[in-house]
Amino acid sequence: MKIRLFYLLIFITTSVSAQITLKGKVVDEFNNPLPFVNVFLQNTTYGTTTSDDGKFFLKTKKYRGTLEISFIGYKTQVLKVNQKTKYLNVVLKELSNELEEVIVVTKPKKRLKKKENPAYRILKEVWKRKRKLGLNLVDNYQFKKHTSIEIGLNNLDTVFIKRIFKKDYEKAISEIKYDNDGINYYIPVYLREQVANVYGNNKENNIRTDIEAEKEEGLGAQGFVFDRMSNTFQNIDVFKNNITLLQKSFVSPLSSDGFATYDYVLYDSIVKNKKKLYNIYFFPRRNGDLAFQGNVWVADKNYSVKKIKMKVHKSINLNFVRGLSFEKEYEVKNDSIYLSTKNAYDGDFTFLDKNESNKGLTIKKTILFKNYILNKPKPSIFYTQKNIKIRPDQYTKKQKYWKGVTDEENKSTYKLINSVKQKKEIKNITGLINTVASGYINTNLGIQFGPFWTAFASNQVEGFRTKIGFRTFKTKDDRFRLGGHIAYGFKDKKVKYGAEARYLLSYKPRIAVGLAYQDDIEQLGSVLLNTTQLLGRSFGTTAILNRGDNFFLSRVKKVAANFDYQIKMNLHVGFNLSHARIGTASQKDFSMNYLDEKGNLRSQITDVASDIYVSYTPGRFVYGLGVERRFGRNIFPTLVLNYRKGYKGPFNGTHSYDKIQFKYTQPILLGKFGLLDATIEGGKTFGTVPIGLLNPVPANQSLSLVKNTFSLLNYYDFVTDTYAATHLEHHFNGFILNKIPLLKKLKLRSLVTFRAAYGTISNNNIAINKSNINYNTPNKMYYEYSVGVENIGYGNLRFLRIDAIWRSNYTPPAGSVVSPTPKFAIRIGIKPGL
Structure with missing residues (x-):
């Protein structure tokens, strides 16, 4: 280490x-x-x-x-x-x-009104036509798309190069590329190419993409982090009013409301090949606004975009980002149709700050478009058929194919990658990047240990808790994955453990199965809905710093199996079977006693149950073709429905019940006003069951913020069999603080939240309760609200947020052993970038 x-x-x-x-x-x-x-x-x-x-x-x-x-x-x-x-x-x-013609328009010292700005007339025409140009002008089209993604280490000096290549330094220095500054050096570590054919039908709004070939080389192929980084650049549509980038909404320079965010300067016009082009520069009105800087060439008469270059303004802070730039080029077809010929994205990432002398990572994505064929339709059914990649090697081609496809620059890059990927220093750096990003430490045995952020915790039952986790890992596309953990509490002096095996039965249709066993402590009052996670992973037992006392932990011994079927991308149905013995983890301080149907006092639950669930996440970006998949940080809604059935009798099950739950999350982009993240959830349990099978409103006694929980509630403050909750969190992304003098220099961003819960519990469930928890429900609606500041940190590391939280009036019922809850608190949240 x-x-x-x-x-x-x-x-x-x-x-x-x-x-x-x-x-x-x-x-x-x-x-x-x-x-x-x-x-x-x-x-x-x-x-x-x-x-x-x-x-x-x-x-x-x-x-x-x-x-x-x-x-x-x-x-x-x-x-x-x-x-x-x-x-x-x-x-x-x-x-x-x-x-032939030059018109120079200087940028005024005083900002011009829209109608006084010569650029306004041109941009107004672009707004009118931007959805009627390009491929939208034809009924059918097809083209070939060649995508290259390259990742490398940048800003390397000769001392570093000598340390890596040693005796081969002289030869290496003649082959290694210069960095963008032309002074220091750049070493590529990963390159991926993909060739695809795209077919479109505008009449029925269908697009079909057929991958023709794929190739990748380098150290990045061994980890999810490089996939996530290479997918930082999704398609940037400059014609939309707002552009989503790294989960933030940037105002497009071609937005119809662009004058509220940008200063435009008509720099000049030029007549080239008998066509007049206008060159318009754009700058953010205020430093720190989520906007771009660059210029756009607009053709006269049809007012279509010929070329646009833009970059994220240096005053904007994005975690780990030193610079992002984008370039798009178009060609003219039939004197009226402007078609994309090239998209180029370039990202520069550093760990601490934006200082240009620091070493960092470069990510380059280039997309070339060619072989356009217009208005030669194929049968309608052709456009609806989708060719989906299901196996890692599905589109692998022989070297003979790539000789005529890969350009000379990429050929030299492949050669250089092959020479450096075995270097110990390079492997150490890329391995460290994967470790920091994933939390797992690589070994040469095909096993990773981690995640390290759950290695230590503390609670009143176990005292100081240490945990060692592991998983098998050969490549990110492994069909089989075995993971697990061993934990030990220094107060209760007990060993806990769990293991889970998952296997991808079929690539198409995609079917995955899992089997797990655990004997560990869980905080049952910290999560409402869990579908595919077979092992308990509640944050209530992984926090180091907590508020108040918490003895209300349960010892859970569980065997569980999962069957997951992908109907189509981002639409899954699944089936779970589980057998769990649930009891208190602290006989002295927490009772889970209840009366059975004969009136006998019981202290342990044997829960034999099945779950049927549907998970729908339209638009979610998914990568990885193995049994364990990863999801991009794009913005998408989530809908989960779950029906649970408990069985009394089979395998000594103690309770028969039915439970229906749903959860819906919808991020809403509001342009320059920021992002609203809205969640609603609800559920009902039918039947008479003890506390271990009911629905406590998710509380959070840790000192950090946890999504969709209530920070000023204690565990089991509210216990329900019928509940509804909503969580609203709005991120202003600098819309407010960036307008305040002096304060805007700190690059802070504001947010507000509102969380509410309502629930009831039946008299039958109250009657069988003999625990030391007095059931209380938020039947008058409990709520919390907060104001916060995020983007706190130093340099490029600004992943902290601080919330000031208040709650509605609430007094625990008489005789409750639950600790008093605060009416106000300050909480800290951590959200890394990328």
Whole structure:
């Protein structure tokens, strides 16, 4: 572990601290100063424009580089600069034959109203036509799509390269690529290519994608984290008013409400190939707004977008993100149809901050479109048939195929990856990245240990608790996975354990089965609905810091089996069978006693039950083809329905009952106003059952925030057999705090929450209760509300949030052994990025 931490420190340390400070003036051939000339250091984010008198000032953290001075209609000047460069006099020569018309519109010091801005007339026409251009103009289409995703280590200096290659340094340095800054080096560690044919029918709004071939190479193929990172860039539709990126809603520069977020500058227009193009630059009105910076070329007459380049503004803080940029290009077909030819996405990720000298990860995604065929329809049924990838090797092609598909740059990348993937230092770094992201530590035995964040906990029954978990892992696409844990409490001096095996029976249809056994302690009052998790995983036994005393834990010995069938992507039905013996984990402090139907006092429940569930998550991004799958961090709704049947008699089951539950979650993007995450859930238990089979309203006595729980309730404060709850959480994403002077420099974001619960319990269930919990229900609706601040942290690490929480009036019933609940509390939440 010390070695891994050492390499992590190397990975995030700063390699250079020197800087260049440049001053100068740009004039034309007649010594006239040129305003608004672009002056920037190539392959960096350092840049500026000249003032009205042609002067510029540029300060960077680089110690050398290539300065580019460019202006539409003039020949670009490229100059080598370093620390000794102080003042530059630059003369730009006009390119008269390439420029037929130039209109320069300067950005006013005072913001122009929409109708006064020359860009408004052009953008208004784009808004009118943006849904009627491109492939939407034809009834049917098809094209070929080639996608490349590359991940590599960036900003590497010669010291690092020598440490990796040692004696092979001289040969390696001639093959390794330069980084974007042209100064330091970049080593690719993973490359994936996919070729697909896309068919569309606009009349019936159907799209079919047939994968033709796939190929991947590198260390990233062994872990889910690289899949998640490579899928950071989903399709960015610039024509939508709002663009979802990393679970945040950015206002598109082509939004019909863009003038509320952006300043637009009509920089110039140019006539090229007898077509007039307008070049419009856009900038966020306020630093920190979730918006982009860049420029867009718009064609005259039909006002379609020819090209757009944009990047996330450097003032915006996204966890681990140093920079994100996007570029889209289009071609003209039949003089009116503009078709995509290239999408390029580039991401730069670092651990601590955005300092450009820190080492980091580069993710590049390039999509090339070609071979368009328009208005040659296929039978309607053809477009509705879907070819879905079901096996990892389903679209593997021989090397002969790729010789004519892979370009020279990717060929050299594959060669370099093969030479570095066996290097111990590279494997240590990528392994450490996987460990930090997944929580599991790799071994050479095909077994991973973790997750490390559940290794230690504390509660009143076990005292200090330590836990070691494990899982088998060869690749992310394993059909069989065995996992489990062993735990020990230093107060009760008891060993607990659990194991779960899962196997993918069939790729198509996708059928998975699971079998589990556990003998462990659970907090039954911390979760309402659980479908596919066979082992108890409640947070009530994994927290280190808790509020008040909590002896209300249960000892659960359970055998469970699961059968899961995928009807179609993101629509599953499943069946569970379980046999659980449930009793108190602390005879002295917590009683689960009840009266059976003969009036006898019982202390243990034997629950024999079956579950039938339906899970629907439309739009969820799923990756991984093994029995264990992962889900992208996109925004999608979730609907879960579950019917549970308890059996008395078979296998010594003590209770017969029926339970129906549902849960619906709907994230709602509200554009610049942020994201509302709404959840409603409810359920009812039919039959007479003891406390271990009822529905306590989910409480949270830990000092951290847990989704869909009530932070100011104690476990078992409310016990119901019929319940309904709602959780509303709105993230403003800087809409409020970014408008407050001084405060906006902290880059904080505000949020508000409202949570409510209502429930009842039958007299029969109250009558059989002989535990030391007095049943109480929120029959007048219990609620909590809070205001909070998120995006707290340092540099790139801003994953903390703090909520101030209040609750409605509530007094525990007389004689209750439950600790008093606070009326107000401060809680901390942790939400990593990516």
